[in-house]
Amino acid sequence: MTYRPARRLADIEPFHVVELLTRARQLESGGHDIIHMEVGEPDFPTPEPIARAAIRAIEGGKTLYTQALGLPELRAAISTFYRERYGVAVPAGRIAITNGASGALNLAFAALANPGDEWLLADPGYPCNRHILRTYEGCPVSIPVGPESNFQPTPAMLRQYWTDKTAGLLVASPANPTGTLLTLAQIEALAATCRELQGHFIVDEIYHGLTYAPKEAPEGNETDAPTACAAGNDIWVINSFSKYFQMTGWRLGWMVIPETYVRDVEKLAQNLTLCPSTPAQHAALAAFEPETIAILEERRAEFRRRRDFLAPALEALGLRVTARPEGAFYLYCDCSALSDDSYTLARDLLEKAGVAATPGLDFGSNAPEKHIRFAYTTQIPRLAEAVERLGRYFGR
Amino acid sequence: MTYRPARRLADIEPFHVVELLTRARQLESGGHDIIHMEVGEPDFPTPEPIARAAIRAIEGGKTLYTQALGLPELRAAISTFYRERYGVAVPAGRIAITNGASGALNLAFAALANPGDEWLLADPGYPCNRHILRTYEGCPVSIPVGPESNFQPTPAMLRQYWTDKTAGLLVASPANPTGTLLTLAQIEALAATCRELQGHFIVDEIYHGLTYAPKEAPEGNETDAPTACAAGNDIWVINSFSKYFQMTGWRLGWMVIPETYVRDVEKLAQNLTLCPSTPAQHAALAAFEPETIAILEERRAEFRRRRDFLAPALEALGLRVTARPEGAFYLYCDCSALSDDSYTLARDLLEKAGVAATPGLDFGSNAPEKHIRFAYTTQIPRLAEAVERLGRYFGR
DSSP, rough: OOOOOOOOGGGGOOOTTHHHHHHHHHHHHTTTTOOEOOOOSSSSSSOOOHHHHHHHHHHOOSSSOOTTTOHHHHHHHHHHHHHIIIOOOOOOEEEEESHHOOOOOOOOHHHHHHHTTEEEESSSSHHHHHHHHHHHOOOEEEEOOOOOTTOOOHHHHHHHOOOOTEEEEEEESOOEEEEEEEHHOOOOOOOHHHHTTOOOOEOOTTTTTBOOOOOOTTTTTOOOOGGGGGTTTTTTTEESSSSSOOOOGOHHHHHHOOGHHHHHHHHHHHHHTSSSOOOHHHHHTTTTTHHHHHHHHHHHHHHHHHHHHHHHHHHHHTEEEEEOOOOOTTTEETTTTTSOOEEEEEHHHIIIOOEEOOEGGGGOOSSSSEEEEEEESSHHHHHHHHHHHHHHHHHH | OOOOOOGGGGGGOOHHHHHHHHHHHHHHHHTOEEEEEOOOOSOOOOOHHHHHHHHHHHHHTTSSSOTTTHHHHHHHHHHHHHHIIIIIOOGGGGGEEHHHHHHHHHHHHHOOOOOTTTEEEEOOOOHHHHHHHTTOOOEEEEOOGGGGGOOOOOOHHHHOOOTOOOOOOOOSSSOOOOOOOOHHHHHHHHHHHHTTTOOOEEOOTTTOOOOOOOSSSOTTTOOOOOGGGGGTSSSEEESSSSSSSGGGGGEEEEOOOOOGGGHHHHHEEETSSSSSSSHHHHHHHHTHHHHHHHHHHHHHHHHHHHHHHHHHHHEEEEEOOSSSSTTTEEEEOOOOTOSSSSSHHHHHHHIIIIIIEHHHHHHHSGGGGGEEEOOOOHHHHHHHHHHHHHHHHOOO
């Protein structure tokens, strides 16, 4: 048989960082110590109350299929979470439990994207988003964003890039790779523009909960980013149990769906996935307990301390943090003063400094060669060691 | 905002049986006893060694992301399973771990189906398959199958339905809703025809392991259906931990991929799902242990006893089992001697006999009104009670 993959495969890229990771593993098995700053995964284990809830469910035989949109009690718990934590009313009936935020975005684009439709996405941005869209035959259109707009699209950019073929906009707050946030006013302005232009609006909030006050603010002063759920019930909002709740491998997320589309998403979920993981859903029921939240808030404070340590340290080395990193666990650095190709730099840092970071290439085509992402998903002593190694590498 | 779902939604149907289920729950909460013969889910809990392995993994903090195609040790275990149980060599590198068999089929069609491509599927068949294909903009084309070919497509049918637009064929063995099997010779003949016509060939083997000797054969004489992996390494083979391994809610399956497409599927998995559930993968490592297999084989014998009880009992009522049900846990009955509309019949059986079954409507457009599916995922005393109730309803 001739090799004949679907045409979309030509537009879907692998994670470029995986190549570096493979090399990192080689180096490690050869006895080298590598500091991993490329990983988009919290280094904390799943909080114990969540793990215990999973074990109870498994012991109790709660491992059968659930309804396609998830356990009613988990949907209700998320609805309560929106009310109590954000003061926003989101009915449980509009909440779908999904196979991670990835599963949510798959369902959203399956429900909304027609072949040939253009969707606007910020560049740099999380690469999977445009690839998921392409899989459902939509066309991702990049809006190049930079420090001028804190790496977020603006209504003016929307109008500039909007065409007859444009079907909608996807933004992320906190954003990956930059960690920048949108204010509620900014979300409302984007939503209003989408409404005026008759486009859909999807907001990726998977790093919600991981937002930090400015370095100057006293500790314990963290506030949550505003949720797009507060900006209109016609907005699609995606969230995850992976990041703030530290349940990465469980593959669980959720999506807030505009009322009129709930039936469509349910139909798709019935057919495409049957249901999200049942043990994971039972585990997640413990995610909103005060005991769990207390653990998560301690860890959030630790992420903030890491950011506050790492950002100035990288700046001092000439790795300019041009975004305002107020969330997630990444610093997106302009490395153009030190290298004219971030991919080569990333490879060099790995080989010569034992530090793994993610080159801009993985986040789009907006000056990727000038940027490199450092994740602070590792403890401060290791971050300090990394900074020292980078200093030696750059001759500082 | 105007309601504007993607056009594909018009072609994707919900599970019609869900309406009946909602009514069943109403009746049950009103104190009525309903015998559930509509459920496509084993009534056995996940075997204890599998559950224990999951708990060990969770306690050990093994809940982080895995590689996109799954844990290397689980891929290796499946490779060993193919060698030891089927005598077929399938390298671990060709095996992808997926979010259930649904996740496997999503990846297969994402990798293979171009917009407008036609794919041939047997009708009656599992409805999600054509809806997943439609989601990736392929066009499902039904091959009506009946008792003449034991509800399986033949090479002659392939030639009859093949057009310039046809990209491939999907078959299932054991099939749902009929439980019929393909012999290795039949699989080879279909594969050869696909090769000649330059089409892809996908075989759904999610009910593998649940196959039964004829009623006359002594117990304990069950043999496995042949796997399509033995018929060529250009065949895509999908399997699941849900049915034989009784891990439904864990959402874990796998796919054997032709070598040249492994990289494509990996790229897609990286972008669309990140990885399958980590606790489920660790759980599944215990699925191939002799202790687990012993439990599963006992349960398989029980399924066979149920089939051997139920099939003649339904026949005696005039519900003709025109397929040879050698696998899965379904009997697909021709009810045309008793009713001219199986959907009305299913509703009536629920209301008046307290028996829930799935009307043909859920399996395609090939005389659905004449057919109804009974699942034997409930114990023999309950099946006997159902038969009695049906007898009273039909006045036998």
